[in-house]
Amino acid sequence: MIRRTTRTTVLSSAVALTAALALTACSNGGSDDSGGPGTPELEVSGAFMPQPVMDMAGGFLTITNDGGTADKLTSVTSPISDDVTIHETRNQKMQEVKSFDIPAKGELNLERGGNHIMFMxxxxQPKQGEKVSIELHFEKSAPIKVDLPVEAPNHNPKQH
Incomplete structure (x- = not known):
């Protein structure tokens, strides 16, 4: 009877240790993409660029964060320009910023007349109907590649 109890104890301990190791391997401090409470879950929608009429253009989109942790949009890159910045609009004045907050369970709206991406x-010169590739860079999340459809120069979804 002592041997059977010892085997059962050893077997139970081995199963418990294996389960603990498996759980530890699945958790890496909340920096994975599993959607846990410590992870931003970003999705981009409504992206577009009005057809440029000069050698600069604006880019607009919405970034939704369904995760439990805030993130920041820190930069944007694109093959169409070596000078892509992010701007806020306050009191009808544009100003370059280093980042935009994307709140947990919230969104960041980059829209005409407000905060936006600026391509200098x-x-x-992309034409209406074409697409412009960009890559969004974040403080915590992996970069996201987005194709901005080029719309009419006066396109504004808020007016439709």
């Missing part, structure tokens, strides 16, 4: 010194 365009390498080419």
């Amino acid at each position: 010194k365009l390498k080419q």
